Amino acid sequence: MRLQDKVAVVTGAASGMGKAIAELYAKEGAKVVVSDINVEATAAAVEGIKASGGEAIAVIANVAKEEDIQKLIDTAVNTYGTLDILVNNAGIMDNFEPAGDIEDADWERVFAVNTTSVMRATRKALPIFLEKEKGVIINIASIGGLNGARAGATYTASKHAVIGFTKNTGFMYAQKGIRCNAIAPGGVETNIGASMTKINEFGMGRTQAGMALNPAFGKSEQIATVALFLATEESSFINGEIITADAGWTAY
Numbered sequence: 369m370r371l372q373d374k375v376a377v378v379t380g381a382a383s384g385m386g387k388a389i390a391e392l393y394a395k396e397g398a399k400v401v402v403s404d405i406n407v408e409a410t411a412a413a414v415e416g417i418k419a420s421g422g423e424a425i426a427v428i429a430n431v432a433k434e435e436d437i438q439k440l441i442d443t444a445v446n447t448y449g450t451l452d453i454l455v456n457n458a459g460i461m462d463n464f465e466p467a468g469d470i471e472d473a474d475w476e477r478v479f480a481v482n483t484t485s486v487m488r489a490t491r492k493a494l495p496i497f498l499e500k501e502k503g504v505i506i507n508i509a510s511i512g513g514l515n516g517a518r519a520g521a522t523y524t525a526s527k528h529a530v531i532g533f534t535k536n537t538g539f540m541y542a543q544k545g546i547r548c549n550a551i552a553p554g555g556v557e558t559n560i561g562a563s564m565t566k567i568n569e570f571g572m573g574r575t576q577a578g579m580a581l582n583p584a585f586g587k588s589e590q591i592a593t594v595a596l597f598l599a600t601e602e603s604s605f606i607n608g609e610i611i612t613a614d615a616g617w618t619a620y
Contacts, residue, residue: 369397370600375448377401377440379431379489380458382409384558385508388588389455389595394422396596398453401444403427431458431485432477441492450500453599454493456486456530457508460563462520464571475522482526486533494546501545506598507534508591509550511614517578520571527552531610538608547607549598554614555585584615 376393380386382404394400394417402417402424404410410426417424427443429436444451460481462474486507497503512518513527530550537548594613597603612618 370596370602371453372397374398374452374599375401375444375450376453376455376599377403377444377451377489377493378455378457379403379429379440379485380508381455382406382413384560385553385556385588385591385595386455386457387413388592389457390424391417391420391422392589392592392596393453393599394424395420398423398599399448400424401427401440401447403429403431403440404458405430431489432480434488437485437488437492441489441496445496451493451496451503453504453506454489455506455508455595455599456489458482458485459508459510459560461560462522463564463566463568464520464575465522465568466571466574467521469568469571470520470522478522479526479529482523483529483533486530490533490537490548494541497546498541498544503546504599505534505537505546505548506595507548507550508595509534509552509610511552511554511612511618513550514552514610514612514618515578517575519575520568534610535608542607547598547604549603549606549608550610551591551594551598552610552612552614552618553586553591554612554617555582556588556591557585558588581620582615582617586613586615 381390381402534550
């Protein structure tokens with residue numbers, strides 16, 4: 369039980385990578401706060417964890433809202449007494465728009481979920497971690513944050529920002545017992561495509577060359593194993609790093 373009695377918050381945990389991470393953490397002994405905006409799917413994820421002998425609670429939260437972030441972390445601490453691990457997983461796609469076609473509302477929506485929520489949840493968790501001089505933050509970035517042709521300009525910028533934020537946070541608190549790392553998944557079979565509503569044909573066409581290089585699609589469970597490693601003491605000397613998990617996509 370590599371996470372015995374640890375308390376973990378996982379956002380976007382009702383499906384995909386977040387759900388796989390929450391399930392694996394619970395299997396390894398963590399008390400997991402499963403957070404998502406989807407009420408029914410969140411409840412089902414928690415029931416699945418409990419049915420497998422794990423411990424979890426559901427907190428419905430829209431990570432784009434500051435008050436929901438506050439409620440999420442407060443509920444974790446009020447329920448389990450502390451917080452040890454924060455996984456900022458919640459994310460949405462853009463519609464592959466290039467810069468010239470971006471609308472302000474779309475830019476603000478993607479950044480609110482993909483980037484601002486990461487900052488706010490981290491900001492809320494830090495006093496807890498600083499008080500006990502220990503804590504782990506894991507951000508789910510993307511190879512879209514490493515390259516320029518894996519999505520539209522908005523998603524790409526939002527994930528580049530997450531990577532910069534991760535490195536800065538890891539460095540800033542390195543002497544305080546706090547580690548902050550990110551995972552940059554490649555193509556993973558999740559339902560994130562459901563957040564795409566009106567694909568930009570020009571933008572999609574321009575990214576096709578990069579997309580064609582993808583050697584394989586991964587499973588959410590494969591990303592979860594990386595998140596488990598980063599949450600344990602086995603990775604105690606890894607901080608401010610971006611772990612790419614993409615079957616070699618970015619190696620081209």
